[in-house]
Amino acid sequence: MSLPEPNSSSAALVTGASSGIGSEIAKQLAARGFTLVLAARREDRLVALADELSAEHGVRVETIAADLGKPTPRGRISGQIEELNLQVEILINNAGFATGGEPFHEADPEREIEQVRVDVEAVVALTSAFLPAMVKRGRGAILNVASTAGMQPIPYSAGYSAAKAYVLTFSEAIHQEVRGHGVTVTALAPGPVDTDFWQIAGWETATGRSFERSVPGALISPQQAARAGVEGLERGERVVVPGLPIRAAMTAWRYVPNAFRLPALARFMRPGIED
Numbered sequence: 228m229s230l231p232e233p234n235s236s237s238a239a240l241v242t243g244a245s246s247g248i249g250s251e252i253a254k255q256l257a258a259r260g261f262t263l264v265l266a267a268r269r270e271d272r273l274v275a276l277a278d279e280l281s282a283e284h285g286v287r288v289e290t291i292a293a294d295l296g297k298p299t300p301r302g303r304i305s306g307q308i309e310e311l312n313l314q315v316e317i318l319i320n321n322a323g324f325a326t327g328g329e330p331f332h333e334a335d336p337e338r339e340i341e342q343v344r345v346d347v348e349a350v351v352a353l354t355s356a357f358l359p360a361m362v363k364r365g366r367g368a369i370l371n372v373a374s375t376a377g378m379q380p381i382p383y384s385a386g387y388s389a390a391k392a393y394v395l396t397f398s399e400a401i402h403q404e405v406r407g408h409g410v411t412v413t414a415l416a417p418g419p420v421d422t423d424f425w426q427i428a429g430w431e432t433a434t435g436r437s438f439e440r441s442v443p444g445a446l447i448s449p450q451q452a453a454r455a456g457v458e459g460l461e462r463g464e465r466v467v468v469p470g471l472p473i474r475a476a477m478t479a480w481r482y483v484p485n486a487f488r489l490p491a492l493a494r495f496m497r498p499g500i501e502d
C-alpha cells in the first residue's frame with residue numbers, strides 16, 4: 228500500500244523535527260512533495276528547516292513550537308493545523324528522549340514521568356487526535372518511532388525500554404485494527420542511531436563508552452533510519468528495524484529467555500553492580 232498522494236489540503240505532521248531522525252524524515256517527505264507541519268520545542272531550528280525544505284523542494288512547510296509532554300500545548304495542535312486549512316494524512320510520532328544508565332530507584336522522578344509523557348502519552352494523544360479522521364476518509368499513514376530498546380526489558384533503562392515497548396505494542400495492535408480501512412500504522416524500531424539523543428541521555432555502559440558506541444557494527448546514521456522508516460511507511464509495513472546487523476541480532480535475541488537476557492543486559496549496562 229502506498230502513501231496518500233500529496234495535495235494542497237493535506238499534510239504530514241512530524242514531531243521532533245528539530246533534530247536527528249525527525250528532521251531527516253521531514254527531508255525525505257519534502258522530497259516526495261508533501262506539505263509538512265513540523266513540531267518540537269526549539270522553534271528556531273524548525274523555522275530554519277522549514278525555510279530550507281520549502282526553498283529546496285518548493286513545498287509548503289509550517290511549524291508549531293510546542294512541548295509535547297504538556298497536555299495543553301499538545302492539545303492545541305490539531306486546532307492549529309485546522310486553522311492552517313490542512314488535514315493530517317501522515318502522522319510521524321517521532322519526538323522522544325531517554326533517561327537511563329542508573330537504577331530506577333536513583334532516577335529523577337520528574338524526568339521519568341516526563342519521559343512517559345513525551346514518549347508514550349504524546350503518541351497516544353496524537354494518534355487519538357488524527358487516526359479517527361484518517362479511518363473516516365479511508366486514507367492515512369502513521370509512523371511511530373519505537374526502538375529495539377522496546378523489544379526486551381533493559382535494566383538501568385527501565386523507563387525508556389518500557390516506554391518503547393508500549394509504542395511498539397500499541398503500533399502493532401492498531402496496524403492490525405485498521406487493515407482494510409485504507410490506513411497503515413508502522414513502527415520504526417532502530418537500534419543505535421548517531422544523533423543528539425545519546426548526549427541528552429548520557430547513557431554510559433560497561434565498555435566505558437556511550438551506549439551507541441558499545442555495540443559493534445550497530446550504529447547507523449539518522450539518514451539511514453529515516454529512509455528505512457519512510458520506505459517502510461510507503462510499503463505499509465508493521466515493524467521496520469533498519470540495518471542488517473541489528474535486525475539479525477534482534478531476531479536471534481528474541482529466542483533468548485529473560486532469565487538469561489536480563490542479567491546479561493544488566494552486566495552490559497552497569498559493570499560490577501550485579502556481582
Ligand SMILES: NC(=O)c1ccc[n+]([C@@H]2O[C@H](COP(=O)([O-])OP(=O)(O)OC[C@H]3O[C@@H](n4cnc5c(N)ncnc54)[C@H](OP(=O)(O)O)[C@@H]3O)[C@@H](O)[C@H]2O)c1
Pocket residue numbers: 242243244245246247248249266267268269270293294295296321322323324325345372373374375416417418419420421422423424425427439449
Ligand atoms: N538515536 C537513537 O539511537 C535512537 C534509537 C531508537 C529510537 N530512537 C528514537 O528516535 C526518536 C528521535 O530521536 P533522535 O535520535 O532523533 O534524537 P534527537 O536528535 O535528540 O531528537 C529528539 C527530537 O524530539 C524532540 N523532543 C524531545 N522532547 C520533546 C518535547 N517535550 N516536546 C516536543 N519535542 C520534543 C526534540 O525537539 P526539541 O528538543 O526541539 O523539543 C527533537 O526534535 C526518539 O523517539 C527516540 O527515542 C532513537
